[in-house]
Amino acid sequence: MSRSRQWADRLRRTASAPSAAQQSPSPDVEERLRWCVHPRLYLAQLTSGERADLGAEPGVDAVAEHYLTHGAARGLRVSAFFHPQTYDDRLAEHDLSIPDGEVPFLHWLRTGWEHRIVPTPLFDADWYLEHHPVLRTHPRWVLHHYLTRGCYQPQWVPSPAGRHHGGAPDDEAMQRHDPLLLPELLHRADEHDLRESSWLEEGVLAVLRKRARLHSPALAAQVARAAELEPGLHAPLRVEQPSVAPPHAHLGTRMARELADAREELGLDQVDTVVLVPHCRMSGAARVAGVLTDAVSAATSPDRVAVVVTDLPIFERPRLFPDGVRVLDLAHRLTGVAQPVRRDLLDSLVRSLRPRRVLVVNSLLGWQLVSELGAELSRVTDLGAYLFTWEVDEQGHRYGFPIGPLQQSLEHLSWLLLDSERLRDEIVDRYLMPSATRARLHFLRTPLAPSEVDVTGVLERRRSAGAPVRVLWAGRFDRQKRFDLVVEVARLLPDVEIHAYGKPVLSDVDLHPDDLPANIRLMGVYDGFDTLPLDEADLLLYTSAWDGIPNVVLEGAQSGLPIVASAVGGVPEVITPETGYPVTDVDEPAAYVDAIRTLLGDPGGATRRAATLRERVHRDFTVEQYRSAVAALLGGGES
Amino acid sequence: MTADVSAVLVATGEGPRAGIALHGVLDAAAAARSAGLAVEVVVLLADASSGTRAALGEAAEHGARLETIGVGELGAARNYAVAAATGRYVALLDAGGLCSANWLHAAHAVAEADPERTVVHPEVHWFYEQGRELYFPPDQADPGFDPAMVALGNCWDAQTFAAAEVHRAVPHPELDAGAEPGDLDWAWTRATLAAGLRHRLAPDTLSFRRRRPRTLR
Numbered sequence: 001m002s003r004s005r006q007w008a009d010r011l012r013r014t015a016s017a018p019s020a021a022q023q024s025p026s027p028d029v030e031e032r033l034r035w036c037v038h039p040r041l042y043l044a045q046l047t048s049g050e051r052a053d054l055g056a057e058p059g060v061d062a063v064a065e066h067y068l069t070h071g072a073a074r075g076l077r078v079s080a081f082f083h084p085q086t087y088d089d090r091l092a093e094h095d096l097s098i099p100d101g102e103v104p105f106l107h108w109l110r111t112g113w114e115h116r117i118v119p120t121p122l123f124d125a126d127w128y129l130e131h132h133p134v135l136r137t138h139p140r141w142v143l144h145h146y147l148t149r150g151c152y153q154p155q156w157v158p159s160p161a162g163r164h165h166g167g168a169p170d171d172e173a174m175q176r177h178d179p180l181l182l183p184e185l186l187h188r189a190d191e192h193d194l195r196e197s198s199w200l201e202e203g204v205l206a207v208l209r210k211r212a213r214l215h216s217p218a219l220a221a222q223v224a225r226a227a228e229l230e231p232g233l234h235a236p237l238r239v240e241q242p243s244v245a246p247p248h249a250h251l252g253t254r255m256a257r258e259l260a261d262a263r264e265e266l267g268l269d270q271v272d273t274v275v276l277v278p279h280c281r282m283s284g285a286a287r288v289a290g291v292l293t294d295a296v297s298a299a300t301s302p303d304r305v306a307v308v309v310t311d312l313p314i315f316e317r318p319r320l321f322p323d324g325v326r327v328l329d330l331a332h333r334l335t336g337v338a339q340p341v342r343r344d345l346l347d348s349l350v351r352s353l354r355p356r357r358v359l360v361v362n363s364l365l366g367w368q369l370v371s372e373l374g375a376e377l378s379r380v381t382d383l384g385a386y387l388f389t390w391e392v393d394e395q396g397h398r399y400g401f402p403i404g405p406l407q408q409s410l411e412h413l414s415w416l417l418l419d420s421e422r423l424r425d426e427i428v429d430r431y432l433m434p435s436a437t438r439a440r441l442h443f444l445r446t447p448l449a450p451s452e453v454d455v456t457g458v459l460e461r462r463r464s465a466g467a468p469v470r471v472l473w474a475g476r477f478d479r480q481k482r483f484d485l486v487v488e489v490a491r492l493l494p495d496v497e498i499h500a501y502g503k504p505v506l507s508d509v510d511l512h513p514d515d516l517p518a519n520i521r522l523m524g525v526y527d528g529f530d531t532l533p534l535d536e537a538d539l540l541l542y543t544s545a546w547d548g549i550p551n552v553v554l555e556g557a558q559s560g561l562p563i564v565a566s567a568v569g570g571v572p573e574v575i576t577p578e579t580g581y582p583v584t585d586v587d588e589p590a591a592y593v594d595a596i597r598t599l600l601g602d603p604g605g606a607t608r609r610a611a612t613l614r615e616r617v618h619r620d621f622t623v624e625q626y627r628s629a630v631a632a633l634l635g636g637g638e639s
Numbered sequence: 640m641t642a643d644v645s646a647v648l649v650a651t652g653e654g655p656r657a658g659i660a661l662h663g664v665l666d667a668a669a670a671a672r673s674a675g676l677a678v679e680v681v682v683l684l685a686d687a688s689s690g691t692r693a694a695l696g697e698a699a700e701h702g703a704r705l706e707t708i709g710v711g712e713l714g715a716a717r718n719y720a721v722a723a724a725t726g727r728y729v730a731l732l733d734a735g736g737l738c739s740a741n742w743l744h745a746a747h748a749v750a751e752a753d754p755e756r757t758v759v760h761p762e763v764h765w766f767y768e769q770g771r772e773l774y775f776p777p778d779q780a781d782p783g784f785d786p787a788m789v790a791l792g793n794c795w796d797a798q799t800f801a802a803a804e805v806h807r808a809v810p811h812p813e814l815d816a817g818a819e820p821g822d823l824d825w826a827w828t829r830a831t832l833a834a835g836l837r838h839r840l841a842p843d844t845l846s847f848r849r850r851r852p853r854t855l856r
Contacts, residue, residue, distance in 0.1 A: 226739055
């Protein structure tokens with residue numbers, strides 16, 4: 001039996017008044033329950049043991065079943081849009097009441113819904129219709145729209161107290177059954193009995209009480225008298241805007257607490273350096289953020305550096321950052337917050353830490369901070385940013401941090417760090433940059449990660465042994481990385497095995513494993529290039545359409561593998577005809593095939609090139625050089 | 640004779656609607672006098688536009704004292720207004736708005752409880768240009784109020800009622816030309832909190848304005 005059928009049966013058996021129990025619940029009631037289940041709210045009322053029993057992220061069916069089995073009898077709330085007291089009050093207005101022993105929420109699903117009783121202060125059906133007239137043709141009760149769509153999308157305003165959240169979209173909220181207002185509802189959860197009410201609901205009720213005050217004789221008389229002088233104050237022909245009433249139901253109040261908690265979580269009063277990163281997941285930029293943080297820590301002290309995660313609450317690879325450095329997940333605390341409040345919160349946090357410098361490493365919010373508030377912020381701290389590459393849209397037009405954000409930020413930046421000389425030259429040339437500005441642009445060679453791996457000569461050994469030709473490809477299965485070229489190469493070289501490591505991160509390409517040629521094997525994610533079976537591959541293939549100096553190329557070079565690589569961005573600074581097999585016709589699969597055939601046709605020559613490359617990168621991309629350059633940039637270290 | 644309350648209407652480029660604002664102040668002054676307070680009404684033309692000057696040209700005939708300065712920056716104008724006031728309390732009013740008729744005496748009653756530390760605001764701000772938009776400022780005595788939120792946005796505008804000494808102790812910042820509407824009020828709010836002042840509400844009072852400043856959020 002499917003899980004949804006299990007809880008549907010449970011719904012039929014769950015405690016209800018004798019009269020109701022005789023009735024078989026309609027499929028409608030089961031459907032209504034499903035619309036209303038909000039796992040995160042429910043989990044917040046469980047003990048840690050109960051949450052563990054339910055698993056890390058239980059779905060709607062699991063939560064519904066648990067609620068019907070355990071939660072309903074204990075008075076737990078499974079829906080953000082059922083407020084027991086409000087339902088009780090409104091039911092009384094209909095001369096109805098909940099029979100003894102019946103669970104109020106289930107009573108509403110069966111009975112209240114039929115009477116169109118809205119059981120929450122968070123939704124006002126008249127307001128909703130007035131402000132979204134398109135819903136006048138909605139085929140069901142308008143609350144249905146809010147429950148199934150409106151509460152997951154920021155444009156729908158459900159009550160005179162507003163949206164109840166910061167207005168930021170969340171594309172996966174509907175899938176998770178996670179209404180956008182939940183962060184507000186769970187604010188100060190320890191101060192409320194969530195079975196009955198919450199910070200948000202108490203706040204909205206306060207707003208509604210304040211609005212109701214306008215009907216008091218004293219205020220009504222004052223309004224009427226003022227309207228004699230200024231009839232326009234009633235704003236005829238216009239719909240009313242939501243009311244605002246701090247501190248209740250007010251984003252600033254929650255954010256003030258979040259900021260205070262974030263500071264407390266950081267455990268630091270003041271730091272020398274703040275490094276702003278978007279997240280930490282599989283990307284070269286994340287690794288560079290780690291080595292930069294390491295270099296700054298070495299020049300100062302780990303406890304004088306704070307890393308702030310600004311864009312996505314993802315920190316999958318903490319090992320990229322040095323021990324002792326505090327990492328603050330601000331992105332998690334900004335959930336549901338739209339601009340410009342996000343930017344202002346970051347500004348407040350940065351200022352409160354009183355750093356000597358702030359370094360932006362691919363943090364979108366960080367770039368916004370510098371471009372929009374950099375004039376003010378640069379008066380109290382030095383601002384720096386790291387650039388790797390631009391992005392390219394579907395039409396081939398460049399965009400990204402080196403384009404717009406750089407232009408808006410450049411005058412506020414004390415330093416601009418770049419991982420490739422080519423990008424530096426391109427920016428200097430485009431801007432006809434004067435020498436004083438050029439002096440703020442610093443090319444830093446990203447140091448190699450420590451690795452003892454040396455597979456120099458692997459190609460010759462494998463060719464001598466008659467092993468099947470095996471090509472290694474590693475990276476993100478994203479549009480930038482051009483895995484489609486790998487697929488074409490595999491079709492053109494059916495006798496060659498291609499082992500591809502990695503995963504989609506941006507989900508901007510359609511990748512169907514069933515459609516791949518048989519000689520491509522998807523090997524899954526990897527944790528560090530040196531963990532790959534490098535001595536079981538003949539060469540590394542790199543196909544990106546644009547990049548700086550990519551880590552995977554450096555790591556391949558470090559290992560001694562021969563490399564065929566697209567000559568984009570900073571790649572030609574590493575892969576030359578002396579050190580590897582650069583492909584200049586970067587969009588043409590046949591060009592990669594030619595390069596691979598040339599490489600395979602002269603294993604001795606390919607090994608010599610790989611050895612030269614390995615020697616160069618070990619000479620030029622060292623941690624010592626990088627740390628020294630960063631220390632010089634910081635003024636030779638800190639006291 | 641020293642007035643109990645100086646109601647100062649600061650006018651710049653509001654044009655004809657400044658007349659409505661003055662009418663509202665005169666009504667409020669009359670109501671306060673009926674409650675036993677001595678009230679002076681001052682109209683301060685701060686680098687006022689010709690339309691504003693025309694609208695308020697006969698203010699003196701309605702019993703208001705007319706002051707003129709060549710500075711339009713609102714912080715400087717408010718500080719001048721305080722300096723020009725003779726009352727123990729100063730009500731700063733804006734020629735782009737309209738106060739409820741009970742404002743002066745209701746605010747006076749609240750301020751009297753702790754005159755040295757109190758800044759009084761209306762219970763309700765009513766904006767109407769984009770459709771009615773109600774803003775209910777917080778009373779600092781509300782246990783849910785967290786002063787830290789003021790770092791993220793302003794809670795109170797500067798149509799305030801406070802002792803003249805309060806205004807002198809915490810003068811209004813004078814901002815540069817790039818400041819946006821509401822920035823001055825926000826800066827003054829932060830200064831008053833830093834100075835330990837308490838923001839309170841006068842029940843049953845309202846302020847009507849066309850547009851909610853961006854900073855009041």
